[in-house]
Amino acid sequence: MDENLMMIWQKCLQFMRDNLNAAEDNSDLKKLEKSFDMLFDKVQPLSLVANNLTLIVPSDFYKEYIEDNYLSLLSAALKKNLGKGVKLWYSVMENRPTGQEKPVTMNMKGKSVPTPKMQETMPQGFSANIVNPFVVPGIRKVNIDSNLKSDYSFDNYIEGESNKFAATVARSIAKRPGATAFNPLFLHGGYGVGKTHLGQAVGLEVKNQFPDKVVLYLSSEKFIQQFISAAKAHKQTEFANFYQMVDVLIIDDIQFLSGKSATQDSFFHIFDHLHQNGKQIILTSDKAPADIMDIQERIVSRFKWGLSAEIKSPDLSTRRQIIVDKLSRDGIVLPGDMLDFLAAEAKTNVRELIGVINSVIAYSTVYRTDLSLELLKDTINKIAANQKKVINIPYIQEVVCDYFGIKKEQLLSKTRKREIALPRQLAMYFSKELTNATFTKIGEEMGGKDHSTVMYACDTIKDVSKIDKEVKKYVKDLAERIKK
Ligand SMILES: Nc1ncnc2c1ncn2[C@@H]1O[C@H](COP(=O)(O)OP(=O)(O)OP(=O)(O)O)[C@@H](O)[C@H]1O
Known part of the structure; x- marks a missing residue:
C-alpha cells in the first residue's frame, strides 16, 4: 500500500479519535467511541487520485455505518489533512465481482450527495487484507497478505533428530500442496520448538514455487476473533467464502479452538470444503489431537486424517x-x-x-x-x-506507567485520551510480545478489555511504530527497560 496514503489515513484516524475524546461528555459520541476502533480496523484506504479517496470496506453495512455515524467527523479529518473538496468513494468487497466503488461525495456539512459512478473495474493494486474476511466470491485471484515471515524459510530451518520427520513431510507438502496424503499436516510440540517456523516454511516455499496459489497463515485467536465479528454482522457465509478460496491454510495454535463451539462448526465446514477441493491445511498445536480438550470429535478425527507429527526439543x-x-x-x-x-x-x-x-x-x-x-x-x-526477573503483565504495566509518569488506575481505565490510550496500547503490545499470555488474558489484566481490543492494540503498535518516529522510540525505550 502507498506509504504516504497510509500516513495520511493514520492522521485522519488520529484526528477522529482525538475528537471523539474531546467530546467525552456527549453520550452519542461516547457510544461511537466504543465502536470506532472495531469499525475502522476493517477499513483501509485504497487510493487517492486527484482528490478522490477510495476506502475499502468489507460490506455495505460498514459503508452505511460510517455514513450514518462518522461522516461529519471523517469529513473534518479529510478537510484537515487533504484540504477541501475531497470526494469519498467506497470499494465494497462483498458481492462485488468487479470490485467497483460506490461513490459518495461529501459536502463540507458532512452530508453525502450522489455523484456519477467511477469506472467499474477492479482498482489497481487491489489487496484483500486478512483483516477483511468478507471478500467478493467472484474474484478468482485474490492478492491477500499471506502473513508469512521471510526468516521462517526452509533454508533457515535446521533439521535434527527432534524435527527430522516433521521437516521431511513439510518439504514434500511444499512440493505438492494438497496432493499428498499429509493433509492436514498437524504439527505439535512444546513451547518454542519450531512449529510455527516449519508451518510458515511450507507457506513460503509454496509462494516461491506456485506464485498463483493463495497462502494464508494466521493464529487461531485471529480466526476466532474474525468469526465472532462476522457472526455479529450476520456474515458467516462471507467469512467461510473467504477461507474457502485459500489454497494453503496454516493455522497456528489450533488448541485455542477448545470450547469455542460456534467457531468449531465454522472451522469444520471450511476444513471439509478445503480438503475436498484438494487444498492444503497445516495446523500447529501444543498438544496432540487427542489431547485437546473441548473440541468436537468430528474435528479431532479430521485432524488425524493426514499426518500428525511431533516436534521435540532439539538435541x-x-x-x-x-x-x-x-x-x-x-x-x-x-x-x-x-x-x-x-x-x-x-x-x-x-x-x-x-x-x-x-x-x-x-x-x-x-x-x-x-x-x-x-x-x-x-x-x-x-x-x-x-x-530471573519474571516478565509478566503487572511488571510490564509497572514499567510503562513509570516511563510515561501515569498511574496504574489510569492505564487500566477506559479513557481514550491519547496520553493514556497510547501507553495502554504499548502495555498490551509488550504483554503479547514478551509473555505467553493470550489476547483474552491480557484483556482481562488490562482492566477487563475485550480480546479484540488487545489484538487491535498490538496491530496498531506494530504498524504505527513503522511510520511514527515517536512511537518507534517508545517501543525501543520500553523494550530496553522491560528487559533490563
Ligand atoms: N530447527 C530450527 N532451526 C532454526 N530455527 C528454529 C528452529 N526451530 C525453531 N527455530 C526458531 O525458534 C524460534 C521459535 O520457533 P517457533 O515460533 O516456530 O516455535 P513454536 O513451536 O511455534 O512455539 P510456540 O508454541 O510458542 O508458538 C523462532 O525464531 C524460530 O525461527
Whole structure:
C-alpha cells in the first residue's frame, strides 16, 4: 500500500479519535467511541487520485455505518489533512465481482450527495487484507497478505533428530500442496520448538514455487476473533467464502479452538470444503489431537486424517548447528569451545536458545571485542541473572506507567485520551510480545478489555511504530527497560 496514503489515513484516524475524546461528555459520541476502533480496523484506504479517496470496506453495512455515524467527523479529518473538496468513494468487497466503488461525495456539512459512478473495474493494486474476511466470491485471484515471515524459510530451518520427520513431510507438502496424503499436516510440540517456523516454511516455499496459489497463515485467536465479528454482522457465509478460496491454510495454535463451539462448526465446514477441493491445511498445536480438550470429535478425527507429527526439543548437536547457522548469518564465527558452551546453555527450546544467541551478537557488537570463553560465560551469567526477573503483565504495566509518569488506575481505565490510550496500547503490545499470555488474558489484566481490543492494540503498535518516529522510540525505550 502507498506509504504516504497510509500516513495520511493514520492522521485522519488520529484526528477522529482525538475528537471523539474531546467530546467525552456527549453520550452519542461516547457510544461511537466504543465502536470506532472495531469499525475502522476493517477499513483501509485504497487510493487517492486527484482528490478522490477510495476506502475499502468489507460490506455495505460498514459503508452505511460510517455514513450514518462518522461522516461529519471523517469529513473534518479529510478537510484537515487533504484540504477541501475531497470526494469519498467506497470499494465494497462483498458481492462485488468487479470490485467497483460506490461513490459518495461529501459536502463540507458532512452530508453525502450522489455523484456519477467511477469506472467499474477492479482498482489497481487491489489487496484483500486478512483483516477483511468478507471478500467478493467472484474474484478468482485474490492478492491477500499471506502473513508469512521471510526468516521462517526452509533454508533457515535446521533439521535434527527432534524435527527430522516433521521437516521431511513439510518439504514434500511444499512440493505438492494438497496432493499428498499429509493433509492436514498437524504439527505439535512444546513451547518454542519450531512449529510455527516449519508451518510458515511450507507457506513460503509454496509462494516461491506456485506464485498463483493463495497462502494464508494466521493464529487461531485471529480466526476466532474474525468469526465472532462476522457472526455479529450476520456474515458467516462471507467469512467461510473467504477461507474457502485459500489454497494453503496454516493455522497456528489450533488448541485455542477448545470450547469455542460456534467457531468449531465454522472451522469444520471450511476444513471439509478445503480438503475436498484438494487444498492444503497445516495446523500447529501444543498438544496432540487427542489431547485437546473441548473440541468436537468430528474435528479431532479430521485432524488425524493426514499426518500428525511431533516436534521435540532439539538435541545438543541440533542446538549447536542452529547457533552456527544463526551466527553465521550475522557474520560471526565462534570457536568450538564457545559453541559447545552455548549449545549446552539452552536445553529446552529454540526460542530460548535464540535469545542467548542474540545477546551474544549484541555483546560482541557493542563491545567490539573478540569473545573469549571467559567473557562469554560472564555474559551468559549476567543474562541468566537478569532473566530471573519474571516478565509478566503487572511488571510490564509497572514499567510503562513509570516511563510515561501515569498511574496504574489510569492505564487500566477506559479513557481514550491519547496520553493514556497510547501507553495502554504499548502495555498490551509488550504483554503479547514478551509473555505467553493470550489476547483474552491480557484483556482481562488490562482492566477487563475485550480480546479484540488487545489484538487491535498490538496491530496498531506494530504498524504505527513503522511510520511514527515517536512511537518507534517508545517501543525501543520500553523494550530496553522491560528487559533490563
Ligand atoms: N530447527 C530450527 N532451526 C532454526 N530455527 C528454529 C528452529 N526451530 C525453531 N527455530 C526458531 O525458534 C524460534 C521459535 O520457533 P517457533 O515460533 O516456530 O516455535 P513454536 O513451536 O511455534 O512455539 P510456540 O508454541 O510458542 O508458538 C523462532 O525464531 C524460530 O525461527
